[in-house]
Amino acid sequence: QKEVEQNSGPLSVPEGAIASLNCTYSDRGSQSFFWYRQYSGKSPELIMFIYSNGDKEDGRFTAQLNKASQYVSLLIRDSQPSDSATYLCAPSGATNKLIFGTGTLLAVQP
């Protein structure tokens, strides 16, 4: 089993729709969860983090965490073409180091 699993996509959504990105992880010791956005040819950029079970909202982004199910998700409301990128899920792991998934490619269609 991979440490962090993400659907590689591409996930295609129309402009203005909600994009839902999912991630499961294997390390039950993970305490912190990060979402990074990576545009093609660029480096990852931190967009959200969540530590507690439940939802955390920041503008158009909502992170959801369920530690019992070892599941974390990112919702993007009112998706824009500029949101088209690869989204990387990164739990911290029991050793407090970021463990990255392969990422989900999101394509927002105008």
Add this chain to the structure above:
Amino acid sequence: ETGVTQTPRHLVMGMTNKKSLKCEQHLGHNAMYWYKQSAKKPLELMFVYSLEERVENNSVPSRFSPECPNSSHLFLHLHTLQPEDSALYLCASSQAGNTEAFFGQGTRLTVV
């Protein structure tokens, strides 16, 4: 200027060459990281320096040699690389014990 700066942005080297990648952070962080990103693979953590001490080496071949002379600078010395080492090499920094990491723009390395 970004908080984490990497040079060069692109590097092509032969298998017998020696080169170095440089990373500099202006965020006041005291932990720095080297990651490797290959196509279709997750980001792989290579080395971690915390408070200028190497605290993690994830079974990286000895042809990669890191150096951290101070908390703001990190180097990755390369020698006798293989074509499969071609990848994007990313530097990141954070506060020690805090996993919220900030990345540099990366060095695209091609080994020929």
